[in-house]
Amino acid sequence: MTIDATFLVSYEAKFKALADQKRLLIINELCQYEEVCVCDLVEKMDIPQSKLSYHLKILLDAGFILKETRGTWSYYxxxxxxxxxxxxxxLCCMFTKPSSTTNAQTKC
Structure with missing residues (x-):
């Protein structure tokens, strides 16, 4: 299987977005609730709003979170x-060696 360079660039950005403790904590926080106002995230994360916005932008650009603006507040x-x-x-199967039989453990 040949992998397209655009595909690799896309996944590189996604994995870079996940390679940060603060961003993983943000994702964990968003898992707890249907949506969270940025004002509440600032309090929960205990980081300045500017740094939180930086991390949210990276997660947003990677496609891991969605944003909705209502009035002056943003909800994620x-x-x-x-x-x-x-x-x-x-994705795991893309990086396994092809074999003549299907591997029962990986289902590839």
Missing amino acids: RLNEGEINKVLSLE
Whole structure:
């Protein structure tokens, strides 16, 4: 299987977005609730709003979270489809050696 360079660049950005403790904590926080106002995230994360915005932008650009603006506040929620895509068996199978028989453990 040949891997497209655009595909690799896309996944590189996604994995870079996940390679930060603060961003993983943000994702964990968003897993707890359907959506969270940025004002509440600032309190829960105990980091300045400017740093939180920086991390949220990276997660947003990677497609892991979704943003909805209502008035002056922004509300964030997890994009479960994108998270599941990165953690999918399909992605794991891309990096396994092809074999003549299907591996029962990986289902590839």
